[in-house]
Amino acid sequence: MALLVLFTGNVFSQAPAPEADPEAGRRLYTSFCARCHGINLVSSSGAYFDLRTFPRDDKERYLKSVNEGKRAMPAWKGIVKPDEMEAIWAYIGKVNNWGPSK
Numbered sequence: 001m002a003l004l005v006l007f008t009g010n011v012f013s014q015a016p017a018p019e020a021d022p023e024a025g026r027r028l029y030t031s032f033c034a035r036c037h038g039i040n041l042v043s044s045s046g047a048y049f050d051l052r053t054f055p056r057d058d059k060e061r062y063l064k065s066v067n068e069g070k071r072a073m074p075a076w077k078g079i080v081k082p083d084e085m086e087a088i089w090a091y092i093g094k095v096n097n098w099g100p101s102k
């Protein structure tokens, strides 16, 4: 992991931030989120927010809720890094067929 960070750091240091990677997001989602929100965003329980219905134009709300937590959901700030949250957002968009991110 440290090597990967070094490597991408060198390659992208002068370039604009690369597009968030939905495949990386899928892996992160599976580790951190799927136990509540379900595989492929399909939750077994209505107690957890159905991420298939999340408004695509409200990324601000996504970031706020995920960073700070919301009621029964723990805060992820400090556990999930900002670029990882972007990747998970890209993954949610991919599953929901939102098309290119705005």
Ligand code: HEC
Residues within 6 Å of the ligand: 029, 032, 033, 034, 035, 036, 037, 047, 048, 049, 054, 061, 062, 065, 066, 070, 071, 072, 073, 074, 076, 080, 088
């Ligand atoms: C311990 C179970 C649990 C885990 C793990 C979990 N969530 Fe949640 N999440 C919830 C619950 C419960 C809610 C509904 C909160 C409410 O509105 O009462 C929720 C709601 C949300 C919402 C909607 C918030 C809103 O503004 O309405 C988003 C987005 C979300 N979760 C994303 C994530 C992401 C991304 C992860 C992984 C980093 C994750 N959650 C992990 C339990 C969980």
